[in-house]
Amino acid sequence: MRFTYLGLVVVLVFVLVGCNSDTKNSDILWFEEATSFLEGLALVKVDGKYGYLAADGKYIIEPRFEDASPFAEGLAGVKVKNKWGFIDKTGKIVITPGHDRVFSFAEGSACVSVGGKWGFIDKTGKMIIQPQFDNAFPFSENLAPITVGNWQTGKWGFIDETGKHVVQPQYDDASPFSDGLACVRIGDWQTGKSGYIDAKGKMVIQPQFEFGFAFTAGFAKIRSEGKYGFINKTGEIIIPPQFDSTGAFEEGYTSIEKNGKYGFIDQTGAVIIQTQFDEVSSFQEGLAGVMSKGRWGFINTNGEMIIKPKFDWVGAFRQGIANVKSKDKCGFINTNGKMIIKPRFDEVLGFSCIGLAAVKVSNKWAYINKDGEFLKRSK
Numbered sequence: 001m002r003f004t005y006l007g008l009v010v011v012l013v014f015v016l017v018g019c020n021s022d023t024k025n026s027d028i029l030w031f032e033e034a035t036s037f038l039e040g041l042a043l044v045k046v047d048g049k050y051g052y053l054a055a056d057g058k059y060i061i062e063p064r065f066e067d068a069s070p071f072a073e074g075l076a077g078v079k080v081k082n083k084w085g086f087i088d089k090t091g092k093i094v095i096t097p098g099h100d101r102v103f104s105f106a107e108g109s110a111c112v113s114v115g116g117k118w119g120f121i122d123k124t125g126k127m128i129i130q131p132q133f134d135n136a137f138p139f140s141e142n143l144a145p146i147t148v149g150n151w152q153t154g155k156w157g158f159i160d161e162t163g164k165h166v167v168q169p170q171y172d173d174a175s176p177f178s179d180g181l182a183c184v185r186i187g188d189w190q191t192g193k194s195g196y197i198d199a200k201g202k203m204v205i206q207p208q209f210e211f212g213f214a215f216t217a218g219f220a221k222i223r224s225e226g227k228y229g230f231i232n233k234t235g236e237i238i239i240p241p242q243f244d245s246t247g248a249f250e251e252g253y254t255s256i257e258k259n260g261k262y263g264f265i266d267q268t269g270a271v272i273i274q275t276q277f278d279e280v281s282s283f284q285e286g287l288a289g290v291m292s293k294g295r296w297g298f299i300n301t302n303g304e305m306i307i308k309p310k311f312d313w314v315g316a317f318r319q320g321i322a323n324v325k326s327k328d329k330c331g332f333i334n335t336n337g338k339m340i341i342k343p344r345f346d347e348v349l350g351f352s353c354i355g356l357a358a359v360k361v362s363n364k365w366a367y368i369n370k371d372g373e374f375l376k377r378s379k
Helices: 004-008
Strands: 042-046 049-053 059-065 076-080 083-087 093-099 110-114 117-121 127-133 144-148 155-159 165-171 182-186 193-197 203-209 211-216 219-224 227-231 237-243 253-258 261-266 271-277 279-284 287-292 295-299 305-311 321-326 329-334 339-345 357-361 364-368
Touching (some): 042 059, 110 127, 165 182, 182 211, 237 253, 261 279, 305 321, 321 339
Antiparallel strands (some): 042 049, 049 059, 076 083, 110 117, 117 127, 219 227, 227 237, 253 261, 261 271, 287 295, 329 339
């Protein structure tokens, strides 16, 4: 649970080690590292420095930082002389680098580390909660999880936006609030139990589960006696623990595993697709990736094989396009299974909402549009 926020600051790192015929094209923009576009900008690395690229191929912020993170709430963390600060989308430093570590902004504040302690700043850089916590994570639903003491022996609690303890540090683990509840743990990972508190700190679902997970759309996955099921926000077991593993509900369905085979259930617990696949991904845009006999394809919510298993691997559909791997090269298909961009890349990231995808060729990264054309230097 404590790793939930690690996904909030996602910077995809890839190292430059070579090139091929594609990478010799000087008109194409090539990078040592590249991320998807977030808030209209992509974080890229050139000659060991980080900058930000717009969808037209122009640098909005020239690569000049030692390290950096993607934009969130209009600001991005950047590292200068081994200290972190924040810039706006013009590249202006709006918060002077002076922090040892930072999280991205969330709900108007950022969690920062100074001298081994964590506190919070606002968007002007003002320290609104003084560094005093041994660990802290960004705010979620107006509350932030914090610890007093180290990872092994410290206790978790929650503070509000003034720094006041709404929930005193008393738990052995805690996850961020989601759907009005937070999962907390009493005891160690071997023998402890997980339950749920509300925003006032009241234990509304008593610690009774081997493990608990965050609520999403009114459901939370739990584990009991080695099996997984789901509860509602009153703690009622809606889907009894009976599965070897499950996913999270996406588009009203979640994957289940029994005896090494995978299928899907709906939110009532009804099995809509029998456990028959070797591996599956979640439903996205009405289709889910499934693996059978070592090959991947896609099914719809009726369990019909819409795209026959013929790929080495598949990603999720986004905007009607999914990345696939065939013979160790990556390309893209549409919802009919037609290969719209032939496999010729070593790695890819899915298309962002602006219609560009990051692709890797011989350890260099570039961007392509939905016609497979490379993003080139602006003239």
